[in-house]
Amino acid sequence: MFRRWCVGFVGLVLMGVAGQPAIGQNPLAGDAKAAKAGEYEFRINCALCHGLGARGGGRGPDLTRAVKKHTHSDAEMFQVISNGIPGTAMPANGTNGQGVGMTDEEIWQIITYIRSQEVKAPAQAAGNAARGKDLFYGDGNCSLCHMVEGKGGRLGPELTSVGGSRTREAIIESVRDPSRRLAWGLTESTKEFPQEYLSVTAVTGDGKQIKGVTLNEDSFSVQIMDMGEQIHLLEKSKLLSFQKSRESAMPKYGADILSDKDLGDIVAYLISVGAK
Amino acid sequence: MTGPGVRKIERQRDVGSSEAPQQPWKSGASAPRRGTPLHAGFSPGGPQGLKAFASPIHNAALEGPLFHGTFRVAIRLLEAGLMLALFASLALAQVSFERLVNSAKEPQNWMTYSGDYSGKRFSGLDQVNITNARTLVAKWVYQTGATGKLETTPLVVDGIMYATGQDDRAFALDARTGRPVWMYQRQIPSDIRPCCGRVNRGLAILGDKVFLGTLDAHVVALDSKTGNVVWDVVAADYRTGHSFTVAPLAVKGLVVIGISGGEYGVRGFIDAYDAATGERKWRFYTVPGRGEPGHESWEGDSWKVGGAPAWNTGTYDPLTNQIFWPTGNPAPSNRGEGRAGDNLYSNSLLALNADTGKMNWYFQFTKHDEHDWDATQVPVILDTPIESGGKHLIAQANRNGFFYVLDRTTGKLISANEYGKTTWSDTKDADGRPVANKDASPTLEGHTVCPGALGTTNFMAPTYDPQAALFYVTARDQCDIFSTAPQPYEAGHAYYGSAYFPSEEARPYRGFLKAIDPATGQVKWKFEHTSPTWSGVLSTAGGLVFSGDAEGNFIAFDAASGKPLWHFQMGGAVYAAPMAFAVDGKEYLAIAAGSAVYAFALP
Numbered sequence: 001m002f003r004r005w006c007v008g009f010v011g012l013v014l015m016g017v018a019g020q021p022a023i024g025q026n027p028l029a030g031d032a033k034a035a036k037a038g039e040y041e042f043r044i045n046c047a048l049c050h051g052l053g054a055r056g057g058g059r060g061p062d063l064t065r066a067v068k069k070h071t072h073s074d075a076e077m078f079q080v081i082s083n084g085i086p087g088t089a090m091p092a093n094g095t096n097g098q099g100v101g102m103t104d105e106e107i108w109q110i111i112t113y114i115r116s117q118e119v120k121a122p123a124q125a126a127g128n129a130a131r132g133k134d135l136f137y138g139d140g141n142c143s144l145c146h147m148v149e150g151k152g153g154r155l156g157p158e159l160t161s162v163g164g165s166r167t168r169e170a171i172i173e174s175v176r177d178p179s180r181r182l183a184w185g186l187t188e189s190t191k192e193f194p195q196e197y198l199s200v201t202a203v204t205g206d207g208k209q210i211k212g213v214t215l216n217e218d219s220f221s222v223q224i225m226d227m228g229e230q231i232h233l234l235e236k237s238k239l240l241s242f243q244k245s246r247e248s249a250m251p252k253y254g255a256d257i258l259s260d261k262d263l264g265d266i267v268a269y270l271i272s273v274g275a276k
Numbered sequence: 277m278t279g280p281g282v283r284k285i286e287r288q289r290d291v292g293s294s295e296a297p298q299q300p301w302k303s304g305a306s307a308p309r310r311g312t313p314l315h316a317g318f319s320p321g322g323p324q325g326l327k328a329f330a331s332p333i334h335n336a337a338l339e340g341p342l343f344h345g346t347f348r349v350a351i352r353l354l355e356a357g358l359m360l361a362l363f364a365s366l367a368l369a370q371v372s373f374e375r376l377v378n379s380a381k382e383p384q385n386w387m388t389y390s391g392d393y394s395g396k397r398f399s400g401l402d403q404v405n406i407t408n409a410r411t412l413v414a415k416w417v418y419q420t421g422a423t424g425k426l427e428t429t430p431l432v433v434d435g436i437m438y439a440t441g442q443d444d445r446a447f448a449l450d451a452r453t454g455r456p457v458w459m460y461q462r463q464i465p466s467d468i469r470p471c472c473g474r475v476n477r478g479l480a481i482l483g484d485k486v487f488l489g490t491l492d493a494h495v496v497a498l499d500s501k502t503g504n505v506v507w508d509v510v511a512a513d514y515r516t517g518h519s520f521t522v523a524p525l526a527v528k529g530l531v532v533i534g535i536s537g538g539e540y541g542v543r544g545f546i547d548a549y550d551a552a553t554g555e556r557k558w559r560f561y562t563v564p565g566r567g568e569p570g571h572e573s574w575e576g577d578s579w580k581v582g583g584a585p586a587w588n589t590g591t592y593d594p595l596t597n598q599i600f601w602p603t604g605n606p607a608p609s610n611r612g613e614g615r616a617g618d619n620l621y622s623n624s625l626l627a628l629n630a631d632t633g634k635m636n637w638y639f640q641f642t643k644h645d646e647h648d649w650d651a652t653q654v655p656v657i658l659d660t661p662i663e664s665g666g667k668h669l670i671a672q673a674n675r676n677g678f679f680y681v682l683d684r685t686t687g688k689l690i691s692a693n694e695y696g697k698t699t700w701s702d703t704k705d706a707d708g709r710p711v712a713n714k715d716a717s718p719t720l721e722g723h724t725v726c727p728g729a730l731g732t733t734n735f736m737a738p739t740y741d742p743q744a745a746l747f748y749v750t751a752r753d754q755c756d757i758f759s760t761a762p763q764p765y766e767a768g769h770a771y772y773g774s775a776y777f778p779s780e781e782a783r784p785y786r787g788f789l790k791a792i793d794p795a796t797g798q799v800k801w802k803f804e805h806t807s808p809t810w811s812g813v814l815s816t817a818g819g820l821v822f823s824g825d826a827e828g829n830f831i832a833f834d835a836a837s838g839k840p841l842w843h844f845q846m847g848g849a850v851y852a853a854p855m856a857f858a859v860d861g862k863e864y865l866a867i868a869a870g871s872a873v874y875a876f877a878l879p
Contacts, residue, residue, distance in 0.1 A: 044770065048777040219805060219827065220845075
């Protein structure tokens with residue numbers, strides 16, 4: 001893949017887009033006009049997940065952070081945009097089924113734009129990650145349902161990488177108001193929308209009530225994890241009742257339960273883990 | 277539509293009515309080979325029929341000379357056998373224009389993208405019906421072995437299935453077993469520019485050839501027995517964003533096909549090629565040039581990159597010799613600045629003379645579109661009974677969320693009714709056409725409009741069931757944030773002029789199968805899928821409607837009530853439309869899902 005990118009890059013140089021930069025450098029680095037063109041390309045190709053202004057959306061990380069998890073140099077960023085990141089929702093250029101792939105030049109424009117938006121230093125104090133870890137596994141009760149680095153519960157989304165893929169604001173919002181935007185769960189490669197952490201109540205043929213979250217679902221069957229982390233594989237036609245709710249199974253953590261400072265420390269912990 | 281005169285849409289004259297010829301495929305018929313008029317004396321059973329006429333050659337060539345010792349007799353037998361075999365193969369393999377016009381007389385075959393020229397996607401087969409559908413089983417699966425979506429509708433003629441796959445594959449299968457007879461794989465340049473996946477929606481068949489439109493904007497004729505290339509012509513330059521994904525339509529001696537590339541600022545066109553030679557017989561530019569009517573609906577030079585592609589298969593009315601072909605969005609798709617005017621003939625239905633490509637009339641559904649609402653949905657030909665006016669109609673469930681019924685003689689609008697969630701139009705013009713609200717345009721900061729850019733429906737094929745007199749369509753309720761992102765035109769580059777993405781506030785996006793009464797425009801029933809699907813819909817004389825879902829199910833519904841009667845989990849999302857065929861008296865349902873084609877039948 002690197003070789004292919006090199007060829008593309010050499011082609012660009014031959015086309016006279018830039019002077020004589022070393023391989024791996026952005027030929028458009030610092031070019032304000034390119035950054036503007038990149039802003040529009042970003043809106044078309046990237047904003048769906050990374051948000052308008054590159055500040056992160058419900059799905060993709062905040063790209064205005066100077067330190068990024070998967071990329072450091074422009075060359076690495078070019079590769080990530082071109083090839084995607086396996087095991088994440090980041091697709092390879094031109095493979096998301098909708099829209100069209102970008103040219104090499106357009107990718108450099110986007111990188112130039114992202115660089116122009118980066119905030120060099122965090123605006124706020126990061127919080128106390130060590131204290132946040134204690135709260136996560138202790139009084140905050142987070143780990144009853146959430147797992148980080150192999151420790152914790154299974155009912156809610158696994159959070160090891162959440163600090164690297166969500167903005168600080170998005171994490172805070174999903175603690176204060178979990179139902180506003182339900183987390184995305186299982187992603188099937190050929191399905192357009194992933195499963196969400198919907199709350200469900202099912203009553204089986206023998207009258208047994210099952211409460212939990214959906215692991216997956218189609219029109220005829222549902223796979224549920226109940227509050228005790230038991231998996232139930234159910235055929236809908238055999239249920240007495242089946243109700244879904246977009247009210248998250250996670251309680252709202254208001255400031256009276258979890259202070260701003262405590263929450264800030266927990267988020268600092270998640271961000272420190274997510275940056276690893 | 278208000279008056280009682282059009283309350284009931286007439287049943288298709290030649291399907292499911294008393295005038296229809298004997299249909300041996302009806303349930304209860306024990307001998308399917310008892311012949312339709314077209315096959316008098318021959319077996320329509322495909323392979324078996326061929327075998328019957330192949331045997332004289334065998335007898336003559338081997339047994340004749342060796343066992344009877346009389347060469348003259350042998351040669352005569354051989355000649356007779358060869359002639360019979362030749363005649364048999366011609367009669368069985370050749371798909372004449374007459375057979376396509378009278379396709380309802382041979383419901384065992386599925387010879388055009390929509391099953392017939394009217395676009396109904398209705399099968400006259402009823403062996404599988406509401407009482408036995410629950411016993412359907414999978415009969416075979418054909419894996420293409422490639423990744424990416426399958427959007428193909430297979431054709432079946434005399435026991436052989438012809439279908440397409442990713443990257444312009446084409447293949448012929450034994451329709452009873454799924455075993456390949458031939459395969460064709462095009463060598464596509466690495467720098468093609470398909471907008472929405474390396475997809476293809478199927479083949480057309482005429483004579484002894486099948487026809488494929490390719491991602492590098494060629495039209496290719498393949499020999500239907502071998503898959504060999506007979507001719508290959510260039511329609512346009514793929515490097516400027518032209519491509520074909522559409523299933524062509526064979527009409528008379530022509531192969532009619534529409535271009536894709538609305539995302540690249542192509543100037544759209546519909547072409548007709550001589551099926552025998554590949555020579556282009558006519559081209560209709562969907563964006564009028566200088567001096568042509570409609571040219572004034574474009575600002576400045578915007579017409580040169582005006583889009584209006586024609587990427588879905590149209591329909592044909594043999595009575596008036598008109599082709600009805602729908603067109604797509606003006607380019608750039610989401611930015612009206614710079615192309616002031618109605619932007620004819622984008623997002624329109626065109627009535628073209630099949631022989632000349634000359635336009636008889638047009639109807640524009642969405643004027644000066646800024647939301648990517650291609651009007652490329654299959655336009656379905658319908659007729660009302662003589663006693664209620666004998667109206668010749670054409671209906672389309674449009675991507676903009678309205679269901680339109682037009683008079684297909686004049687192109688005049690009869691009714692337009694909302695069939696999904698829309699916010700873009702609160703008023704109608706004097707003709708009854710929905711008009712865009714002033715605040716529906718995309719803005720820099722982003723503005724939510726319903727339906728979203730993917731539309732209430734899209735390329736997924738609808739069906740009209742003349743028995744139930746209902747129109748079935750896959751629909752979605754999703755709203756998008758439309759935000760402007762001005763782009764200069766650059767040849768071969770994406771040319772949207774805007775960004776759109778699903779509005780988080782509007783989640784969850786909901787997907788449905790809806791049954792619309794064309795007489796009233798009202799939704800009679802709807803089935804809500806777990807999530808929106810891209811599957812097309814098929815209706816059959818068995819009182820059934822078939823569709824697929826994003827979770828990988830193939831589902832049989834009661835056409836009258838929308839109740840699911842049976843389903844099968846295929847393991848991959850559906851982006852294709854189902855079809856039906858019969859071989860040796862057995863009815864099959866087929867659909868593509870994931871990377872495979874599936875066939876189902878009664879046990």
